[in-house]
Amino acid sequence: MQLDVLYFAWVRERIGLAKEQVTTDAQTVADLVKELSVREERYQAAFQDMTVVKVAIDQTMVSLDAPLKGAREVAFFPPMTGG
Amino acid sequence: MQLDVLYFAWVRERIGLAKEQVTTDAQTVADLVKELSVREERYQAAFQDMTVVKVAIDQTMVSLDAPLKGAREVAFFPPMTGG
């Protein structure tokens, strides 16, 4: 499966890019996080505490155990601070 | 004692004037209301239901039993509807 993976705010800064294409067999968001974290240290730095990282699949907020099946776009970001 | 007595909104309309000077020996607001009501029918029409008439002495809201001693200006009006 090929996914667009997006990063925002300090997640983006730690990983060092805003968007990339990832080819993965991960079943869930948590699997994808694990897969990326072992890949390179910068992912591990961004994902070390997943209680402060939020996830959206195709622009809808989901939990870590959400299945990736059918997903086109996955985004990781800190809790929002707009307003 | 001489008082400026002011009327607003439908109290003013029923009594037919906005302001008058009243010479009275009334001890309280309630006494003044009684005195005016026996004087002429238009006062009786305005003061027939004092639960819907509010009173201010010298521009501060008071209750019906408030003493008039020292008062210069007494105002009668319906509950406020600003805003």
Next chain:
Amino acid sequence: MSVSVQAEDFDLGVEVAAMTSGNPDIGAVVTFIGLVRDTTGGALLSMELEHYPGMTEQALSQIEQAATKRWSLNASRVIHRYGNLQTGAQIMMVATASAHRSDAFEAAEFLMDYLKTDAPFWKKEHFKEGGEWVASKAADDAAKDRWSS
């Protein structure tokens, strides 16, 4: 902290800009505007606003002081018009400025609730067939009472 009772209209944007300009501590501004509403579907000719000059300014200032005492406000503004207003016209506004939104929201609601019951204004609706004084609402007393608990 400032109160105006006036016949003239006001400009919300200008008022808010004047309140906040040059104060870097302000993070939140809440405003309320009351407009002349036609509840009859077109029969309202105008709305007349009567007030008690002198007492009005005093009552509004007291309400504003009470809000300033209770919440952390950087600025506040109350404008209330009198005279004859057309449907859709601005009747009044309150604005509150604070570091945080909860203070600004609560203070603005407080100002409105007290203004409704304690500021000596009276509305009369004019129709073709004549005028009618707007009745006060029990809900307005209840809204004010919630701040005493």
Next chain:
Amino acid sequence: MSVSVQAEDFDLGVEVAAMTSGNPDIGAVVTFIGLVRDTTGGALLSMELEHYPGMTEQALSQIEQAATKRWSLNASRVIHRYGNLQTGAQIMMVATASAHRSDAFEAAEFLMDYLKTDAPFWKKEHFKEGGEWVASKAADDAAKDRWSS
């Protein structure tokens, strides 16, 4: 009902006039404006607002729809800026219009509480010594949760 995500500034007075013009049923308008606040007493150079294009508009529209379902609103408007903003600059606004003030106030507070936690915006404060991401507040989650009870 309308949502804008934009770099440009906005004019509160113009937005409110556009919302209410020609609608005689509106009696109450509540607005909230968020401003760039300098909590350091002068050290803030600017505030940068990042967002998630596409998701932002969708999230704001969903929040606005939820408010419209829950309260009797004649109109509503949400504007949120992104990019680099100076101290005192307007960051965003919400406005709600209704027949009655309680609907307008509650809906505006609801919009703000959900916007804070559900709209994908992130603030970074820039100082001489570098930048710092603004931390989210537990109080914002609590403020949102009060609407679920």
